[in-house]
Amino acid sequence: MFGSQIPTVTVAEITDDTYLLDVREDDEWAAGHAPAAHHLPMMELPARIAEVPTDRNVAVICRSGGRSAQVVAYLMRNGWDQVHNVAGGMGDWAAAGRPVIGTDGQPGRVL
Incomplete structure (x- = not known):
């Protein structure tokens, strides 16, 4: 959809130093997200853009990679010049065996 102009990383390439930005909707986030992710729904980004760091690697994730x-x-x-799309989104995150938690702290699921 976006071609090679969008920098992309795989789930395996995300390190503990990466700022993981989850841009899914509130219900998707509540059902299950990466424990270290920061939640900022896509539609709120323009008003909250200052919350996204410019001095470190940012990996943006959604359900499958389109919104991100x-x-x-x-x-x-x-x-931003240190920003990447997470290929396959939370679907690939969960498939890779990476942790997914709900807002209640219990194991979550990807919506």
Whole structure:
């Protein structure tokens, strides 16, 4: 959909130092998210863009990679240069055996 112009990383390439930005909706986040992720729904990004760090690697994740690719493009247009789309999104995250928790702290699921 976005071609090679959107920098992409795989789930395996995400390190503990990466700022993981989850741009899914509140209900998706509540059902299950990566424990260290930061939640910022895609539609709230313009008003809250200052919350996204510019001084470290940012990996943007959604359910499958479409919304996060749009967010990466938006951030790049606004000056971010260390930002990547997470290929396969939370689906690939869970499939890789990475932890998924709900907002209640219990094991979560990807919506």
